[in-house]
Amino acid sequence: MKIAVIGTGYVGLVTGTCFAESGHQVTCVDKDPRKIEILESGRLPIYEPGLDELVKRNARDGRLAFTTRVADAVPGAEVIFIAVGTPPGEDGSADLSYVLAAAEEIGRALTGYAVVVNKSTVPVGSADRVTAVIASVTSEPFDVASNPEFLKEGAAVEDFMKPDRVVVGTPSERARAVMGELYGPFVRVEQPILFMDTRSAELTKYAANAMLATRISFMNDVAALCERMGADVDAVRRGMGSDKRIGFPFLFPGVGYGGSCFPKDVRALLSMGRAAGLDFDLLRAVERVNEKQKQVLLQKAQRHFGSLAGKRFAVWGLAFKPRTDDMREAPSISLIEGLTGAGATVAAHDPVASETARQVLGPHVEITPDAWAAAKGADALFLVTEWSEFRMPDLDRLKATLRQPVLFDGRNIWDAGRMRAAGFTYYGIGRGKS
Ligand SMILES: NC(=O)C1=CN([C@@H]2O[C@H](COP(=O)(O)OP(=O)(O)OC[C@H]3O[C@@H](n4cnc5c(N)ncnc54)[C@H](O)[C@@H]3O)[C@@H](O)[C@H]2O)C=CC1
Ligand SMILES: O=C(O)[C@H]1O[C@H](OP(=O)(O)OP(=O)(O)OC[C@H]2O[C@@H](n3ccc(=O)[nH]c3=O)[C@H](O)[C@@H]2O)[C@H](O)[C@@H](O)[C@@H]1O
Numbered sequence: 267m268k269i270a271v272i273g274t275g276y277v278g279l280v281t282g283t284c285f286a287e288s289g290h291q292v293t294c295v296d297k298d299p300r301k302i303e304i305l306e307s308g309r310l311p312i313y314e315p316g317l318d319e320l321v322k323r324n325a326r327d328g329r330l331a332f333t334t335r336v337a338d339a340v341p342g343a344e345v346i347f348i349a350v351g352t353p354p355g356e357d358g359s360a361d362l363s364y365v366l367a368a369a370e371e372i373g374r375a376l377t378g379y380a381v382v383v384n385k386s387t388v389p390v391g392s393a394d395r396v397t398a399v400i401a402s403v404t405s406e407p408f409d410v411a412s413n414p415e416f417l418k419e420g421a422a423v424e425d426f427m428k429p430d431r432v433v434v435g436t437p438s439e440r441a442r443a444v445m446g447e448l449y450g451p452f453v454r455v456e457q458p459i460l461f462m463d464t465r466s467a468e469l470t471k472y473a474a475n476a477m478l479a480t481r482i483s484f485m486n487d488v489a490a491l492c493e494r495m496g497a498d499v500d501a502v503r504r505g506m507g508s509d510k511r512i513g514f515p516f517l518f519p520g521v522g523y524g525g526s527c528f529p530k531d532v533r534a535l536l537s538m539g540r541a542a543g544l545d546f547d548l549l550r551a552v553e554r555v556n557e558k559q560k561q562v563l564l565q566k567a568q569r570h571f572g573s574l575a576g577k578r579f580a581v582w583g584l585a586f587k588p589r590t591d592d593m594r595e596a597p598s599i600s601l602i603e604g605l606t607g608a609g610a611t612v613a614a615h616d617p618v619a620s621e622t623a624r625q626v627l628g629p630h631v632e633i634t635p636d637a638w639a640a641a642k643g644a645d646a647l648f649l650v651t652e653w654s655e656f657r658m659p660d661l662d663r664l665k666a667t668l669r670q671p672v673l674f675d676g677r678n679i680w681d682a683g684r685m686r687a688a689g690f691t692y693y694g695i696g697r698g699k700s
Contacts, residue, residue, distance in 0.1 A: 267291070267448065270339035270346045272368045274301055274332070276312060276526075276592075277385055277415050278349030280422045283317060286324035287427075288451050293331045293339035305332045313591035313618050316423045336368070340375035345444060348372070348396070349385045349415075358533035359541075360389050366399050373400035379407045381441045385415050387471050387531060389538055393435065393464035411436035411445055412464040414471030419525065420589030427452060432459045435467025472538070475531040476549055481516040482523045483555035486562075489519035489696025499696030500678060519695045521601065521650055521676040522559035524586035526594040529556070560597045563648055563674045564604035566693045570672065571645070575609030578669070580644035582637055583651025584627075585619035593619055593626045597676070598650045602631055615640040617653050638667055646672035652679045661688045 267290045271282035274296040282294040296302055301311040308325070310318050324330035333339055340346055350364040365386050372382055384396055397410045412435035417425035432453055434445045442461055449459050462470075489499040499519055507514035523529070532553050539546040567574060586596035593599070596619075602612050613632040616623055620633050627633070634640040637656065641647055647668060649656060657679055665671050671690045673680065678694045685692040 267345060267444075268343045269293070269448075270295065270336075270343040270372075272336060272339075272346065272348050272372065273350035273364075273386075274305065274311070275349065275351065276314065276419055276422060277417065278347065279305075279310070279312065279321070280314065280317060280417060280426050281347055281349055281385060281415070283320045283324060283330060284423065284426045284452075285448070286330040287320055289329070290448075291329055292324075293333060293343070295333055295336050295339045297334060299334050302332045302334050314422050315420065315589055320423065336371040337375045340372055340380070341377040343380055345381050345383060345448060346372050347383045347385050347413075352386045352388055352530075352534075354530045354533055357537055359537040360387070360530070360534040362388060362392060362395065365392065366395060369396045369399040370403055373403035373408075376400075376404045376406040376408060379409075379440075381409050381411055381436075381438075381444045383411045383413045383445070385413050387414060387475075387527065387534075388412075388468055389534060390465050390468045390472075392468060409436060409438040409441035410464070411438070411441045412467035413445065414467060416471075416474065419592055420587060429453065429457060431457055433462065433467050433470050434459055435462050435464035437463065472531050472535040475528055476535050476552070478516045479523055479528045479532050479556070480548065480552045482518070482520075482528075483552040483559070485517050485519045486522065486559045486695075487555055490562075492696035493699060496699045497696075498698055502696075519678070520559070521563060521597040521695075522556045524595040524597045526592060529553075529595045532556075560600040561604065562695065563601055563650075563676050563693075564608075566674055567605070567646065567648075568608070570691070570693070573609075574605060577610040577645040578643060579605050579610050579612050580640040580642075580647045580668070581612055581614035582616075582640065582647065582649050582656050583653055584614055584616035584623040584633075585651050588651055588653045589618075591616075591619040591622050593622045596626075596651075598623075599626060601648060601650060601676075602627060606630060613640040613642075613644065616651065617655060638663070641667045643667075643669050645670045646674060648674045648676060649679060650676045652677040661685075661690075665689060 269290050269292045271278045271294045274294045282292045286292040304311045348368050350368050352360040355361045393410050393412045432449045492499040503517045584598040615634045615637045673690050673692050675694045682692050
């Protein structure tokens with residue numbers, strides 16, 4: 267099939283590349299000429315494990331092309347994906363302007379029947395608005411489908427290639443057939459394509475993200491309770507997750523969820539609820555707990571040191587999660603702002619996100635080329651993102667490098683007993699009284 271993908275961010279680039287990998291002819295469009303220039307030169311504008319190899323191979327073999335012009339990609343395409351951003355507006359509701367602008371450009375470029383697929387995360391009812399915009403600028407036949415994306419950054423290719431499910435919302439039999447053919451190679455009987463109406467598909471995406479965020483906030487509050495009651499959240503988590511009805515994923519307490527989606531999608535769902543006359547109390551609490559959680563390490567440091575003024579702190583891990591360079595709503599930002607706001611200086615290291623972090627954090631935060639340089643002379647070390655390379659540091663070297671052997675482990679990746687036995691003062695999240 268001939269496919270066009272509008273937007274080459276995490277979702278668009280992965281979608282386009284994975285369809286090209288399965289044999290389709292794909293053109294990816296981005297209005298940002300810098301991104302297209304980078305892609306055409308064989309590099310990637312984002313860090314996503316395994317993606318660069320696939321992009322290079324499919325571009326070389328002529329199945330994947332890039333352009334800045336929607337009008338170059340749409341004519342003749344049977345399926346056109348919209349994968350542009352839907353950032354939060356002032357009141358938390360999703361800003362649909364990029365999606366509608368892309369829809370209009372698509373409409374103007376249509377040359378015959380196509381399925382226009384909305385992959386961006388959009389409020390319920392958006393498919394109707396996309397349909398209206400396209401119909402207002404073309405008389406060509408088309409259908410609109412909602413096909414929310416569930417990939418995780420850092421594992422995006424794997425998630426796309428082997429999805430737990432594919433959700434497709436459309437009333438059109440013809441569009442269902444096209445989408446069935448497209449996704450057939452990616453699914454099996456037990457990982458089905460779930461066809462439904464567009465509104466249900468749009469809501470499924472928000473409800474799934476909100477449920478995952480709820481699990482995390484729930485566990486962060488359980489962790490807080492563990493600290494007050496002298497219980498160990500790791501044991502509690504294992505005990506809970508072993509129940510098949512609960513399961514293990516997304517039960518890790520930490521420094522709060524971040525990233526480009528959970529925070530914005532929780533807010534957007536709350537806003538949708540408000541507009542529909544529903545006060546989604548549970549979700550408001552999820553968000554409140556998350557904001558509180560982002561302060562947890564700062565509060566532990568304040569309790570330990572009293573005043574933070576004049577202290578030097580090291581931070582390991584800046585991206586909102588490992589295996590990505592994405593800093594959007596990263597919990598490291600709140601921590602570092604809290605530390606520097608209290609008069610401390612910060613030196614930080616991230617294996618991949620240093621460049622994006624520098625732009626977000628500004629010049630007053632020292633970004634070091636390796637983890638040890640950040641730790642040198644620090645009064646304490648904060649572990650914020652659980653990159654694999656931080657898991658087993660040389661403890662003798664760490665003790666000799668830090669000015670004071672104090673550890674704040676925001677992801678519970680270190681063995682508390684081992685750290686204490688090695689002479690560190692160790693603080694985790696929900697690991698007994700602290
Ligand atoms: N990042 C993620 O892991 C996931 C994101 N989503 C959703 O997918 C959507 C896209 O997210 P990301 O890929 O992270 O966004 P992004 O911000 O990384 O990329 C969006 C791209 O679209 C381009 N763009 C905007 N308007 C355009 C137009 N009219 N023509 C051509 N290009 C245009 C922008 O220049 C940008 O490069 C959002 O709605 C997001 O909520 C869904 C699942 C996972
Ligand atoms: O809509 C989206 O954009 C995507 O949002 C999340 O994916 P992502 O944000 O890439 O990363 P996650 O692995 O879900 O992590 C999100 C945040 O939650 C935190 N987290 C995750 C799991 C956990 O147990 N505890 C926890 O604190 C992570 O550290 C991170 O800050 C969802 O997992 C994807 O299914 C969804 O497609």
